[in-house]
Amino acid sequence: MIVFLPLWLDKLLPPRFYFDKTASLTVPIPQPTETAEVIRCLHCRSVITRPSQAIDMAGQHHHVVTNPAGMRFAIVLFHEARGLISGEPTLQHTWFSGYSWQLATCLQCGIHLGWYFSQPQARSFYGLIKARLVL
Numbered sequence: 848m849i850v851f852l853p854l855w856l857d858k859l860l861p862p863r864f865y866f867d868k869t870a871s872l873t874v875p876i877p878q879p880t881e882t883a884e885v886i887r888c889l890h891c892r893s894v895i896t897r898p899s900q901a902i903d904m905a906g907q908h909h910h911v912v913t914n915p916a917g918m919r920f921a922i923v924l925f926h927e928a929r930g931l932i933s934g935e936p937t938l939q940h941t942w943f944s945g946y947s948w949q950l951a952t953c954l955q956c957g958i959h960l961g962w963y964f965s966q967p968q969a970r971s972f973y974g975l976i977k978a979r980l981v982l
């Protein structure tokens with residue numbers, strides 16, 4: 848059914864109700880937003896890294912590790928991440944042979960997100976606690 852509006856009513860309608868013959872040709876196609884391509888801190892939702900930064904070590908992206916206190920962590924590995932690195936690098940109890948580790952916390956909220964692993968002859972990476980991320 849077609850309803851013809853009187854011309855005087857057309858002048859009263861807000862601009863978004865005006866019919867634009869070219870509109871259907873120029874409406875942009877929605878693109879995936881950048882927010883869909885980031886990994887966030889579960890606690891404060893700030894951006895930590897991107898799926899494109901994911902790496903494997905020993906053939907695995909996901910690792911389950913246990914610290915000397917007996918705490919188990921499911922971690923995922925990324926080359927780059929946005930986090931605060933603290934403490935002196937140490938090889939003590941490292942989970943990745945030859946890589947020293949430091950704590951990595953969220954810049955925004957300070958929650959412990961995981962560890963930063965480095966060694967002089969290889970590219971550094973982050974091991975981030977999966978349960979503290981929005982993947």
Ligand SMILES: [Zn+2]
Pocket residue numbers: 888889890891892893953954955956957958
């Ligand atoms: Zn946070």
